[in-house]
Amino acid sequence: MSSWGRSTPPIDAPEWKDVVRHRVLSARSVLQRHRWARRVLETRTRRTAGVLAYMDSFIGMFLQRGFSADLTHHVMHAIGSRMWGFTQELFDDPEAGPAGPAAVEDGAAEQAALQQMAALFPNVLRIAMASSHDGEGVVGRGCDDQFEFEFALDLLLDGIEDPRASGWSSAGLRTGS
Known part of the structure; x- marks a missing residue:
């Protein structure tokens, strides 16, 4: 397990939101210590393998709690x-090249790489x-950037509606952590 994974261990909780929230806040705590x-x-x-292992574990939190692979894909975006x-901002430098493992030219080598990926990071x-996937995605190689942007925006707007409708206020809720 990567040092990142040890620093942000998953918890076993009945509610998926609690598990994901804990993991994200743990990661934030690590970044606050290591700016x-x-x-x-x-x-x-x-x-890297460490990054892929962390992502695989993160994806697994959703898949193991009943999320479909399709919904998990969009949730990850x-x-x-x-x-x-x-x-971070949506727009990456398109000149930086694709994210992920280097492209493999040889068909046999590509097949071997996919088999290794499937064994090591099955959730990814x-x-x-x-x-x-489309061919020119910025968010994730081959993903539909506009769809992913609108999906995330709609989730945020839907999530904001409940507190708005109930008159929510942060007064007295801040913990300072």
Whole structure:
């Protein structure tokens, strides 16, 4: 397990929201202690085994609690960098190249790489295969950027409606952590 995974361990809770919230806030705590780490995460165009393992575990939190692979795919886009404990802008540098493992030219080598990926990171592969993809995505290679943006926006707006309708206020709720 990567040091990142040890720093942000999942919890076993009955509610999926509690599990995900704990994981994201744990990651945020790590970044608050290691402020340089955010820039490292933002500037890497290739995903390491440690990063993929963390993502696989994060995806598993949804899949193990009844989310479909398709919904999990879109939820991961909506959560975005929050899974690492921070937020970032949508627009990446298209000149930086694709994220993920380097492209493999040889068909046999590509097949071997996919088999290794499936064995090591089955949840990542499952959601990657669950959705259709366009060829020019910025958010995730081949993903429909406009759809993902609108999906996340609608989730936020829907989530904001309940507190608005109930007259919610943050007064007295802030914990300082």
